[in-house]
Amino acid sequence: MESLPSKSYNDILLDCQEAFKGRFDQLIDSSMLFDRVSEHRYIDVDSKWFDPKVKPETVTSQFIEMLFNNLGIPSEELAREALLQRKRLSYEARDVIKWPDYLIKSGDEAGKGLLIEVEPIGRSLTDDPEHGLGQVARWFREFEGLYEDFHGIATNFVDWILYTKKSEGYGMIEQKLNPEVALELIYRTYHGKIPNYVVEQFEQQKQTIALFYDDYIELFDSIITDPERYFTNIHSKWTLEEKSKNLVSYYRTIFFRLLFVKVLKEWRLLPLDPVDTILMHEETFHHYLFQKLFFEVFNKEPEQRIDVLDEFEPLPYLNGGLFRKTQLERDFSLELASEVYKSIWQMLSKYSFS
Numbered sequence: 001m002e003s004l005p006s007k008s009y010n011d012i013l014l015d016c017q018e019a020f021k022g023r024f025d026q027l028i029d030s031s032m033l034f035d036r037v038s039e040h041r042y043i044d045v046d047s048k049w050f051d052p053k054v055k056p057e058t059v060t061s062q063f064i065e066m067l068f069n070n071l072g073i074p075s076e077e078l079a080r081e082a083l084l085q086r087k088r089l090s091y092e093a094r095d096v097i098k099w100p101d102y103l104i105k106s107g108d109e110a111g112k113g114l115l116i117e118v119e120p121i122g123r124s125l126t127d128d129p130e131h132g133l134g135q136v137a138r139w140f141r142e143f144e145g146l147y148e149d150f151h152g153i154a155t156n157f158v159d160w161i162l163y164t165k166k167s168e169g170y171g172m173i174e175q176k177l178n179p180e181v182a183l184e185l186i187y188r189t190y191h192g193k194i195p196n197y198v199v200e201q202f203e204q205q206k207q208t209i210a211l212f213y214d215d216y217i218e219l220f221d222s223i224i225t226d227p228e229r230y231f232t233n234i235h236s237k238w239t240l241e242e243k244s245k246n247l248v249s250y251y252r253t254i255f256f257r258l259l260f261v262k263v264l265k266e267w268r269l270l271p272l273d274p275v276d277t278i279l280m281h282e283e284t285f286h287h288y289l290f291q292k293l294f295f296e297v298f299n300k301e302p303e304q305r306i307d308v309l310d311e312f313e314p315l316p317y318l319n320g321g322l323f324r325k326t327q328l329e330r331d332f333s334l335e336l337a338s339e340v341y342k343s344i345w346q347m348l349s350k351y352s353f354s
Contacts, residue, residue, distance in 0.1 A: 072187070098117075102118070114189050115152045117132060117133075117135050119132045147164070151164040151189075160177040160179055181206050230339065233335050255344055258348060262345075262348045262349075271314045292309070295324075
């Protein structure tokens with residue numbers, strides 16, 4: 001019977017982070033050790049902080065093994081400095097190669113294992129082609145058909161990057177993973193809990209969700225922080241708190257209506273694309289036409305509709321509350337600029353919901 005993690009992936013990560021921080025308590029404010037300095041970088045870790053007799057990579061590996069142990073992978077079952085048992089392609093071959101720091105076999109005989117390259121905490125995984133992700137990529141270039149048996153991972157404990165074959169066609173792809181997602185992949189691989197053919201799909205879905213959320217927040221922030229540009233008919237007697245609350249509520253309502261239309265379009269439940277139809281008209285009419293689409297088309301039976309575009313006649317009545325006027329819309333006449341509708345639709349068009 002397989003062992004199960006005694007804690008959640010997040011708790012396992014936090015416990016090991018606290019242990020790692022203890023390694024640097026006398027050198028820095030270790031509470032900052034895993035705080036992001038910028039989008040792509042965490043606090044720099046000075047190699048001088050390490051015992052001269054101990055390589056920084058060795059220390060990092062100790063805590064990587066702590067993660068593995070908490071995932072139910074005993075130290076004695078970790079293949080270190082693993083030799084790759086495949087034909088080495090002559091045009092890439094060199095006399096010296098750095099072997100994977102860890103090889104984790106799949107608990108499913110038909111599944112793929114993991115080849116893991118560990119870099120010292122604080123070192124970039126992508127800047128040096130001879131280290132990190134560059135080293136992982138080299139294994140797959142130099143050893144024939146290696147992708148048939150393994151996925152690659154590069155990590156410095158903080159960042160985790162998956163390197164794997166595309167699900168369709170030729171070539172490899174790299175995907176930056178949330179640490180909890182990386183731990184789940186390692187756990188599932190070792191225990192044979194995830195079929196090989198869904199690993200990439202599993203990771204891509206999580207990655208896509210994260211990207212979608214980031215895009216949503218970025219667009220949301222850009223609009224809400226400049227209300228005078230993107231909203232009209234803002235009630236003059238609203239307090240700052242009321243203004244913020246109402247504008248956020250209104251924007252989210254419009255966003256989720258357009259998201260639902262996008263889903264219906266991709267599922268081929270609409271005979272035409274009503275949003276593109278509206279955006280082909282003059283910008284000054286966009287808000288008016290969207291109001292007609294939401295409240296006169298999707299919210300009413302065809303025989304009850306008044307003054308709608310002829311193109312909208314075949315669109316169905318959607319029997320649900322999403323296209324009824326909210327209390328805010330009944331009490332006030334807020335309007336969104338055409339630019340906002342366009343930006344939301346452009347963002348949604350980047351993603352597939354089918």
